[in-house]
Amino acid sequence: MKLYGYWRSSASYRVRIALNLKQIPYLTVPVHLLKDGGEQKSAAYQQLNPARLVPTLVTPEGEHLNQSLAIIEYLEALCPEPRLIPADPLMAARVRTLALDMSADLQPITNLRILQFLTGELKQTDDVKLNWIHHWVGQAFTAFEQRLVDTAGRYCVGDEVTLADICLIPQVYNAERFGIDMAKYPRIQQIAAALNELPAFIAARPEAQVDANT
Ligand SMILES: N[C@@H](CCC(=O)N[C@@H](CS)C(=O)NCC(=O)O)C(=O)O
Structure with a gap:
């Protein structure tokens, strides 16, 4: 897995916690939100997320996912333990x-x-x-x-x-x-x-x- 994010981004932070809890190894790809007016606005990054926001998770199959909560629910389905959303x-x-x-x-x-x-x-x-x-x-x-x-x-x-x-x-x-x-x-x-x-x-x-x- 590759996580495109920024150290101070709260949405990236959420995904990092979830990946760590589920012990899923991942590679960080920094996207600097301030440098040069914001790398999230570059044409290359917009291919990954047209909303020009981090994070983006790229799966081993090359699929890219946006929206931290959608990403975390995807991880939950992939690796159900430890559960982050109770069954009840x-x-x-x-x-x-x-x-x-x-x-x-x-x-x-x-x-x-x-x-x-x-x-x-x-x-x-x-x-x-x-x-x-x-x-x-x-x-x-x-x-x-x-x-x-x-x-x-x-x-x-x-x-x-x-x-x-x-x-x-x-x-x-x-x-x-x-x-x-x-x-x-x-x-x-x-x-x-x-x-x-x-x-x-x-x-x-x-x-x-x-x-x-x-
Ligand atoms: N709802 C989105 C929010 C994503 C978001 O707001 N990301 C912020 C960092 S926490 C961002 O990329 N900001 C760049 C900007 O405002 O230009 C998610 O949960 O992934």
Whole structure:
């Protein structure tokens, strides 16, 4: 498998965690999101993903897949253990709810191209950008924190690592990077601390990637 991604991309981070949990070996192909206006916009990369976003997973058969959650569900079907989405339909729905809170509702509105549009075309200052991030992360984390009252055990849903945890950790990483006060979210903080001790999560951290700090 080949994973086209970027060290600080939260969607790439999700796929790295899933590959590590399932112990699937893969090769990293860095796509620099900032260099030369963004390598994700190159003609060559658009052959892999017309949406000009990372990640892309290329399978040994040469198929290329986009959308981190679709990729993770593909990996789940290929290597069912350890399960990332519970078999029980109700538990599976709870896991997907938390996963989508982070990956569908929060991450897209704080994505690089949105922030670049704010400070570029819309001529907003860096302070406005930071305010935007803090506002939307605050709303999303407040709701997530509340949901955890009903679902959490050691991790987001019970005591097994699930897709919800995979989607949470990259958003916590981003939140810390942008100076969000995580003490306001003690359940998220506690779960994130437990997850960040697991080898699959440690190996997936942005700083551990070949293209880190480039
Ligand atoms: N829903 C997509 C989101 C992909 C995405 O937003 N990728 C970001 C990095 S996390 C990206 O490539 N951004 C480049 C840009 O905004 O130009 C997924 O889950 O794969």
